[in-house]
Amino acid sequence: MVLHTVNSSPTQSRCLEDCLQLIRPPAVLLLIEDGVYGATTAHQALLDQLPDEISCTVLQPDVDARGLRPLLSERFDLVDDNGFVELTMKCDRVQSWY
Amino acid sequence: MKFAIVVNGSPSSSQAAATALRFTEAALHQGVDVLRVFFYGESVLTANRLTHPPQDETNLTQRWQQLASDHDVELIVCIAAAVRRGVMDEREAKRYEHTADNLADGFELSGLGQLVDASIGADRVITFGGRA
Numbered sequence: 001m002v003l004h005t006v007n008s009s010p011t012q013s014r015c016l017e018d019c020l021q022l023i024r025p026p027a028v029l030l031l032i033e034d035g036v037y038g039a040t041t042a043h044q045a046l047l048d049q050l051p052d053e054i055s056c057t058v059l060q061p062d063v064d065a066r067g068l069r070p071l072l073s074e075r076f077d078l079v080d081d082n083g084f085v086e087l088t089m090k091c092d093r094v095q096s097w098y
Numbered sequence: 099m100k101f102a103i104v105v106n107g108s109p110s111s112s113q114a115a116a117t118a119l120r121f122t123e124a125a126l127h128q129g130v131d132v133l134r135v136f137f138y139g140e141s142v143l144t145a146n147r148l149t150h151p152p153q154d155e156t157n158l159t160q161r162w163q164q165l166a167s168d169h170d171v172e173l174i175v176c177i178a179a180a181v182r183r184g185v186m187d188e189r190e191a192k193r194y195e196h197t198a199d200n201l202a203d204g205f206e207l208s209g210l211g212q213l214v215d216a217s218i219g220a221d222r223v224i225t226f227g228g229r230a
Contacts, residue, residue, distance in 0.1 A: 007113070007114075007117075007226075007227060008229060012229075013229070032117060033112075033113040033114075033117060034113075061120070062113075062117075081120045081121060081123070081124035082124050082127075082128065084121055084124065085121065085124045085125045085128055085130065086128075088101070088125075088222050088224060089099050089130075089222070093222065093223075094222060094223065094224045094225070096224070096225040096226065096227055098106070098107070098114075098225075098226075098227025098228065098229070
């Protein structure tokens with residue numbers, strides 16, 4: 001299983017779109033830093049084609065630093081820094097998109 | 099479980115060094131063995147002891163130094179990336195005939211071999227990038 005981290009907003013770069021083109025199950029998507037904007041309902045259409053078995057997560061401290069919690073899509077689960085470490089251990093490798 | 103951490107993004111214009119710090123602290127608290135943190139590209143500016151962010155902001159250089167001394171973690175700075183950006187230890191400063199050096203304590207200049215070595219020894223390699 002691969003953990004894919006994406007650190008920039010879909011309005012700033014193509015990181016998320018590039019990741020979504022290549023990501024295959026079993027995988028976990030984790031949005032971090034400005035990447036967390038991709039977890040808002042405004043960008044939900046990007047994830048329409050994503051298989052259900054790919055779990056979508058978003059880094060909670062980065063969400064809260066931007067005040068985005070009320071705007072998050074239901075597709076995403078919040079993880080904190082400890083959760084990020086746990087996902088890293090659970091997955092076999094990490095692919096960072098930046 | 100052994101981790102190697104790679105930091106690429108600038109400490110002033112990206113969040114990479116700050117996210118990597120939070121991640122490394124969380125990993126250490128969970129008992130992960132952090133073999134090495136490798137600062138590459140713009141992130142080498144994190145090791146410049148002459149940088150001073152405003153007082154109400156996190157001083158990333160000091161936070162990394164604290165982490166290194168508390169947990170005995172190796173902070174390796176890519177020597178080519180550092181010298182290119184004016185980050186020098188005593189030896190490099192002498193080599194380039196400067197009167198002063200500026201590498202913060204707790205950081206060490208070395209080569210890409212250290213990244214290769216950490217990647218071989220670690221179970222996971224996690225990269226924190228900046229914007230190109």
